[in-house]
Amino acid sequence: MSKCGYQGDKTQVALQDTKQGRNDLFAGIPCRLRAKLVFMAGQNIILGVSGGIAAYKTPELVRRLRDRGAAVQVVMTRSANEFVTETTLQAVSGMPVRTNLWDPQAEAAMGHIELARWADLVLIAPATAEIMARMAAGAAPDLLTTLCLATEAPVVIAPAMNHVMWSHPAVQENRQKLADHGVRILGPEIGDQACGETGPGRMMEPDDIVAAVMAPIVVANVEPPPLAGKTVLITAGPTREALDPVRFISNRSSGKMGYALASAARQAGAEVILVSGPVSVTVPDGVKCINVESAQQMFAATHEHIEGVDIFIAAAAVADYRPANSAEQKIKKTASEMSVELVRAPDILASVAKINNGPFAVGFAAETENLRDYARTKLDKKNLDMIIANLVGENLGFDADENAVEVYWRDGEQSFPMTTKSALAEDLIRLIFERYLEKLTAATQTALPAIAIRD
Numbered sequence: 001m002s003k004c005g006y007q008g009d010k011t012q013v014a015l016q017d018t019k020q021g022r023n024d025l026f027a028g029i030p031c032r033l034r035a036k037l038v039f040m041a042g043q044n045i046i047l048g049v050s051g052g053i054a055a056y057k058t059p060e061l062v063r064r065l066r067d068r069g070a071a072v073q074v075v076m077t078r079s080a081n082e083f084v085t086e087t088t089l090q091a092v093s094g095m096p097v098r099t100n101l102w103d104p105q106a107e108a109a110m111g112h113i114e115l116a117r118w119a120d121l122v123l124i125a126p127a128t129a130e131i132m133a134r135m136a137a138g139a140a141p142d143l144l145t146t147l148c149l150a151t152e153a154p155v156v157i158a159p160a161m162n163h164v165m166w167s168h169p170a171v172q173e174n175r176q177k178l179a180d181h182g183v184r185i186l187g188p189e190i191g192d193q194a195c196g197e198t199g200p201g202r203m204m205e206p207d208d209i210v211a212a213v214m215a216p217i218v219v220a221n222v223e224p225p226p227l228a229g230k231t232v233l234i235t236a237g238p239t240r241e242a243l244d245p246v247r248f249i250s251n252r253s254s255g256k257m258g259y260a261l262a263s264a265a266r267q268a269g270a271e272v273i274l275v276s277g278p279v280s281v282t283v284p285d286g287v288k289c290i291n292v293e294s295a296q297q298m299f300a301a302t303h304e305h306i307e308g309v310d311i312f313i314a315a316a317a318v319a320d321y322r323p324a325n326s327a328e329q330k331i332k333k334t335a336s337e338m339s340v341e342l343v344r345a346p347d348i349l350a351s352v353a354k355i356n357n358g359p360f361a362v363g364f365a366a367e368t369e370n371l372r373d374y375a376r377t378k379l380d381k382k383n384l385d386m387i388i389a390n391l392v393g394e395n396l397g398f399d400a401d402e403n404a405v406e407v408y409w410r411d412g413e414q415s416f417p418m419t420t421k422s423a424l425a426e427d428l429i430r431l432i433f434e435r436y437l438e439k440l441t442a443a444t445q446t447a448l449p450a451i452a453i454r455d
């Protein structure tokens with residue numbers, strides 16, 4: 001039994017299972033949080049690795065899953081061996097890797113049916129076009145596809161392939177069939193590919209896969225998560241300001257930071273509304289997403305949903321200016337020169353910060369220079385509660401998977417060094433929540449009547 005008195009089966013299994021090194025998980029973790037972690041610690045994940053170039057990312061994926069407390073049994077296809085070694089995956093997973101359906105020794109230890117029953121989740125990453133075809137056809141010529149048929153656990157795949165392969169009608173038919181069979185499909189993302197081309201087909205990053213499959217499950221006998229009962233509205237991505245029906249002015253925002261914040265806020269228990277410009281990032285589970293294009297649409301959608309919101313985070317890169325007029329028909333190439341008149345786009349953040357008794361307002365400042373001065377000026381001018389500032393430029397901030405930020409509030413500041421956007425988002429949500437609570441406490445104390453103290 002655990003010292004904090006939680007007596008669920010999974011707790012006992014986790015605390016006694018020293019073979020998996022799971023006891024280390026509890027070092028330094030307050031008692032009230034342990035039960036929640038224990039629940040995640042009990043998850044058994046079969047990680048299927050098929051023969052795509054993105055297999056080189058799987059050792060990292062195994063580590064991230066184990067960091068979150070899962071036991072990971074790797075099952076590789078024969079082709080996967082060409083891209084990543086069994087030795088590496090065995091070392092990082094701490095379990096012998098399974099590759100062969102006809103391995104008498106492995107079958108004697110845990111037969112494929114027992115393995116299929118052991119799993120709480122079967123995750124295949126990367127999933128090749130070939131394995132998707134086998135799974136869609138219900139074929140089972142190897143261990144991994146046999147497990148997919150024999151398990152009652154949810155099956156999740158993260159496809160990865162060249163973008164032309166991904167767009168092929170046969171692959172798309174298989175994707176649809178698998179979705180119809182209840183397989184959850186993560187990504188793929190649009191981006192640079194190993195073949196040197198760009199397009200949809202990149203495997204989702206390990207961090208994002210982990211966030212998608214391992215959102216903490218809240219069990220009845222643990223304290224509610226910190227943001228339970230709170231509503232957080234987050235804007236994310238770029239806006240597009242139309243010049244004509246086919247052209248627009250936009251910026252380099254990928255939306256990754258805003259989406260990572262939405263995922264972290266959701267995991268902390270909040271109701272999350274995401275108002276998003278056009279991006280190619282997957283909406284986190286349990287998050288309500290409203291898709292918009294222009295700054296004007298983002299302004300309208302934000303104000304439509306702002307009532308009752310506790311925390312507002314403006315992570316979108318909203319256009320400061322928009323064309324004064326948008327042509328109804330495509331502008332033709334007739335004049336030798338042309339100029340575009342721009343007018344101010346609505347300032348969504350300032351408008352929300354002005355609301356009487358409005359939400360705790362957090363802004364973002366992406367600057368190429370004088371980060372501290374510009375960010376503090378914006379904090380004061382817009383009367384924000386907090387501002388998160390980062391330098392942007394080549395390989396910094398926009399469209400990157402990692403970020404480093406400085407956070408400022410009226411009487412304090414904190415630096416967050418370079419890390420993945422999902423790890424950063426978890427830290428930022430924690431800090432935002434602390435500052436939000438502090439503001440609430442201060443407001444309550446001011447509202448109390450003064451009591452005269454006499455000797």
Ligand SMILES: Cc1cc2nc3c(=O)[nH]c(=O)nc-3n(C[C@H](O)[C@H](O)[C@H](O)COP(=O)(O)O)c2cc1C
Nearest residue numbers: 050051052053054077079080128129130131160161
């Ligand atoms: C260098 C190289 C890279 C490959 N990368 C991919 C890939 O990223 N995605 C994919 O679907 N197939 C890729 N293939 C093709 C698969 O390896 C091939 O279809 C194989 O039969 C897949 O088998 P499996 O699904 O059982 O692992 C690649 C092949 C080679 C030679």
